[in-house]
Amino acid sequence: xxEKIRELRRKQAILARHHIYEKKEQPQSFVSSLSPDERExxxxxxxxxxxxxxxxxxxxxxxxxxxxxxxxxxxxxxxILPIFFTFLNSFMSSAEIExxxxxxxxxxxxxxNEASRFMDEAPQLQLVPQEVSADQYSEVLFKSPSYLxxxxxxxxxxxxxxxxxxxxACMASYSFMRxxxxxxxxxxxxxxILMLMPFxxxxxxxxxxxQALNIxxxxxxxxxxxxxxxxxxxxxxxxxxxxxxxxxxxxIIDGAxxxxxxxxxxxxxxxxxxxAMAILLFIDYWNMVEQPLVMLQEEGMxxxxxxxxxxxxxxxxxxxxxxxxxxxxxxxxxxxxxxxLVEGISQSGIK
Amino acid sequence: xxxxGAGIGFLLPSVAGVFLFFFIPFLMLVKMSFQKSATIGxxxxxxxxxxxxxxEAFLEACGNTALFTAVTVPAAILISLLLALVLNTQLxxxxxxxxxxxxxxxxxxxxxxxIWQVMFSFNGVLNGWTYQLFGLExxxxxxxxxxxxxxxxxxxxNLGLNIILFLSALNNIPQxxxxxxxxxxxxxxxxxxxxxxxxxxxxxxxVGIMSLINSFKIFxxxxxxxxxxxxxxxxxxxHFMNNKFTRLDYTQLSVAAVILSIAMMIIxxxxxxxxxxxxxxxxx
Numbered sequence: 001x002x003e004k005i006r007e008l009r010r011k012q013a014i015l016a017r018h019h020i021y022e023k024k025e026q027p028q029s030f031v032s033s034l035s036p037d038e039r040e041x042x043x044x045x046x047x048x049x050x051x052x053x054x055x056x057x058x059x060x061x062x063x064x065x066x067x068x069x070x071x072x073x074x075x076x077x078x079x080i081l082p083i084f085f086t087f088l089n090s091f092m093s094s095a096e097i098e099x100x101x102x103x104x105x106x107x108x109x110x111x112x113n114e115a116s117r118f119m120d121e122a123p124q125l126q127l128v129p130q131e132v133s134a135d136q137y138s139e140v141l142f143k144s145p146s147y148l149x150x151x152x153x154x155x156x157x158x159x160x161x162x163x164x165x166x167x168x169a170c171m172a173s174y175s176f177m178r179x180x181x182x183x184x185x186x187x188x189x190x191x192x193i194l195m196l197m198p199f200x201x202x203x204x205x206x207x208x209x210x211q212a213l214n215i216x217x218x219x220x221x222x223x224x225x226x227x228x229x230x231x232x233x234x235x236x237x238x239x240x241x242x243x244x245x246x247x248x249x250x251x252i253i254d255g256a257x258x259x260x261x262x263x264x265x266x267x268x269x270x271x272x273x274x275x276a277m278a279i280l281l282f283i284d285y286w287n288m289v290e291q292p293l294v295m296l297q298e299e300g301m302x303x304x305x306x307x308x309x310x311x312x313x314x315x316x317x318x319x320x321x322x323x324x325x326x327x328x329x330x331x332x333x334x335x336x337x338x339x340x341l342v343e344g345i346s347q348s349g350i351k
Numbered sequence: 352x353x354x355x356g357a358g359i360g361f362l363l364p365s366v367a368g369v370f371l372f373f374f375i376p377f378l379m380l381v382k383m384s385f386q387k388s389a390t391i392g393x394x395x396x397x398x399x400x401x402x403x404x405x406x407e408a409f410l411e412a413c414g415n416t417a418l419f420t421a422v423t424v425p426a427a428i429l430i431s432l433l434l435a436l437v438l439n440t441q442l443x444x445x446x447x448x449x450x451x452x453x454x455x456x457x458x459x460x461x462x463x464x465x466i467w468q469v470m471f472s473f474n475g476v477l478n479g480w481t482y483q484l485f486g487l488e489x490x491x492x493x494x495x496x497x498x499x500x501x502x503x504x505x506x507x508x509n510l511g512l513n514i515i516l517f518l519s520a521l522n523n524i525p526q527x528x529x530x531x532x533x534x535x536x537x538x539x540x541x542x543x544x545x546x547x548x549x550x551x552x553x554x555x556x557x558v559g560i561m562s563l564i565n566s567f568k569i570f571x572x573x574x575x576x577x578x579x580x581x582x583x584x585x586x587x588x589x590h591f592m593n594n595k596f597t598r599l600d601y602t603q604l605s606v607a608a609v610i611l612s613i614a615m616m617i618i619x620x621x622x623x624x625x626x627x628x629x630x631x632x633x634x635x
Contacts, residue, residue, distance in 0.1 A: 068437050069444070075434055076451035079507070082466040083458055172365035187366070194373055196560065196619050197612060198567035200588050204608045205376030207596070212376075228368030262361070280512075287459040289571040290589060294596055305461040309575040323462035334457040338450060345512075346519025 083327065090324040093133040094317030136321030147304070147322050154303035154326075157222050157292070158285045162278055164227035170274065173237035174262050178248070188237065191230040199290045207294060221295040226285060232277045239273040239347065240266060276344025279337050283330045377612075384605040395602075403606040412591040415498070415584060420566045423502050427562040428555060431510045435517035436543070449518075456511030460504070464575040471500055497577070497585045504572045509565050513558045520554035521547070556626040560619065 034042060089097065140147050176188050194202070206225040210216045215224070243266060251261045267274075289309075292302045299307075304326050308319070334341070384400070387393040403409050438449055470477050524547060532542055570589030577585060588611065595604040 064440075065442060068440060068442050071437055072434075072442070072448045072452075076448050079452050079455050082463050082507070083454065085466055086462060168365045168368065171361040175359070175362035178361075184362075187362075190374070191369070193616065193619070194369065196564055197615060198564060199570075200567065200592050201608050201612045201615065202373060203592070204604055205374075205380055206372055208376040208379060209372050224368070225372045228365065228372050230365075230369060233365060258361070283457050283459070287461070287571070289461070289574060290568070293574070294593065305459055305575075308461040309464060319465055323465050327458050327462045330457040330459065331454070334454065338453065342449075342453075342515050342518075345515050346522065 083331075086320055086323050086327065090136055090320040091132050091134070092320070093131060093135040094139060096131070097136070097317050097320065136318045137325075139318040140321045140325060144318065147307075147318075149300065150302065150304040150307045151325070153219075153301060154286060154305065157219055157226075157288075157303055158282060160219075160223050161226035161285050162281045164223070165229060165232055165281060166274060166278060168227055169230075169232040169236055169277075170267065170270070171262070172233045173240050174266055176233070176237040177240035177243070177266070178258075191233055195230045195234050203290060203294055206291075210295060217296055217298050217301065219296075219301065222288075222291045226291070232281065235277060236270065236273060239270060243269050272340060272344040272347050274344070275337060275340040276342075279333055279341045282333060286330055377608075380605040381609055383601060384609050386602060399602050399606045400610070403603055403610065406603075408586070409588075409591055409607060412586050412588045415586055416567065416569075416588050419498065419502065419569055419587070420563060423505055423566050423569075424559060424562045426502070427506060427509055427513055427566075428558055430506065431513035431558065432517055432551075432555070434510065435514050435521060436547075438514070438518060439521045449514075452514055453511040455507050456509070458508070460508055460572055461575055463504070463508075464572070467500065467504060467576060497573075501569060501572045501576065501585065504576075505566065505569055508572075509562065513562065516554055516558050516561075517551070520551050524550045553626060556622060560622055563618070563622075 031039060031042075176184060202225070206221075207216075210221040210225075215221045247265050247269070248261055251265045256264065287305060288303070289305055292306055296302050304322070308323060308326065385394055385396065386399075387395045434452060438445060438452070442448070528546055529542065532546055537545070567588075570587045570593075573585045573587055573590070588607070592604060592607060595601075595607070
């Protein structure tokens with residue numbers, strides 16, 4: 001029996017070897033059929049044809065590039081024009097501003113009188129101030145304290161909200177990340193729904209509670225609901241759930257307490273999204289109008305964002321400087337934190 | 352048990368605050384919406400709902416908000432997607448362009464409204480130009496095209512975040528798929544529709560939801576531009592609520608909030624259903 005099998009295998013091996021070494025007739029390729037001279041000619045032609053295709057492609061990509069840059073330039077121009085314009089105008093003297101735009105504000109709703117709507121003089125759009133002056137700034141900073149007070153109000157409302165919301169949200173999202181039992185998932189879902197609710201819905205409950213706690217017309221009425229807003233909980237939980245489980249398990253094996261895991265393992269991994277959230281929250285609350293308008297009836301409490309809309313003929317002279325000053329903190333933060341912002345948002349795996 | 356306790360400790364501040372400021376008062380609100388008035392606890396049935404749903408101001412506000420949302424959300428998605436696609440190609444000065452395009456998202460609307468007023472008011476710069484150069488009749492932009500102006504302002508302000516989201520999604524498209532499509536001689540249009548759009552699906556929905564939420568915030572722009580009682584087309588839901596606030600009409604207010612929250616839940620629920628379907632497709 002063995003003999004037979006061995007015989008068979010030997011035959012197969014021999015066959016296989018034959019198969020490998022079997023000479024096959026090489027099909028004559030087109031190139032090898034040419035004589036060296038002909039080959040030279042043919043290659044030259046092929047190269048030329050290739051070059052044409054390449055050139056065409058290059059030209060096309062260059063055209064696409066030019067179009068792309070032109071398109072982006074237009075978009076970027078539109079994007080920064082209003083900012084640029086505000087800053088340039090803020091360096092005009094108050095008199096110049098009044099001369100240029102006084103007409104505009106007479107025709108706004110609430111402007112002085114209806115007849116002035118039909119004045120013939122057109123306002124002058126001037127990009128470059130005729131004489132550069134820090135008039136408006138000195139007016140805002142030193143002579144009209146109401147602007148500075150409102151500015152301080154803005155800071156007083158925004159900074160506690162950003163810090164508070166991040167602290168609360170980091171802890172909450174740590175909990176949502178660590179324990180994913182059914183009840184907690186339901187709660188997380190409720191948070192998501194809450195995050196999606198527009199102000200029109202959430203402001204009324206907030207107002208009722210503020211009234212019950214008797215903190216209406218104090219900064220707390222805006223700060224507390226802001227602190228417990230759930231937007232950052234959602235984003236941070238999404239991010240924390242992508243941290244490898246092994247990190248946390250290793251910490252547990254080493255005997256770390258929950259607090260240690262939170263501060264030493266999870267938070268150091270969350271720098272980018274926390275920074276991004278801080279920037280987003282800052283601009284969001286720096287920009288807020290609805291909440292103070294409802295919660296703070298007293299005008300002296302309101303932030304500058306509400307106050308700026310009350311520009312009229314009398315104070316147009318310093319409005320541009322006030323607007324420019326109001327833009328500066330978020331712009332500085334953006335200048336410093338753009339990369340963190342972009343990185344944090346793209347890392348958090350929001351989709 | 353210990354684990355559970357520690358978890359609760361971390362969650363407690365947030366849950367306490369959320370229940371205190373959002374859920375509990377919301378339940379009170381639901382109860383109030385069935386009452387005769389905020390102080391009289393008699394059950395009124397659906398009378399309040401009837402009153403709000405037949406209130407013309409409410410209906411107009413709903414219509415205006417719906418129209419605004421229907422125009423701006425698709426526009427916000429399309430424009431920011433286009434910008435992100437162009438930014439994603441090899442162009443000189445790409446990062447500068449990105450910074451410039453993202454700047455508007457950092458600017459408070461209140462600072463920019465002044466420019467809008469200077470440009471578009473009846474005696475404004477734009478009308479001045481068209482009048483002087485072409486002798487055109489002046490257009491009362493704020494009154495006749497107020498919604499268009501607020502849409503422009505909204506788009507100007509909100510495109511930045513969408514661009515970031517789209518850029519990160521474009522970076523996450525697996526490069527092998529794109530390369531193999533290039534090998535197979537796939538053109539850029541085909542590549543966009545068959546590959547990129549497929550991977551961008553979830554992001555498009557997220558951007559859509561974010562824009563939807565933001566579009567409900569449009570009151571901010573309108574208020575800053577025109578104050579508490581704007582021209583008809585600009586009257587938004589938030590105006591309705593604010594005016595009820597000042598008149599202390601709590602039952603109507605609570606009814607409006609309940610109706611809105613239900614509407615919002617339905618819209619978002621539908622979006623999430625579609626999204627989960629698309630998500631499944633991408634994961635496969």
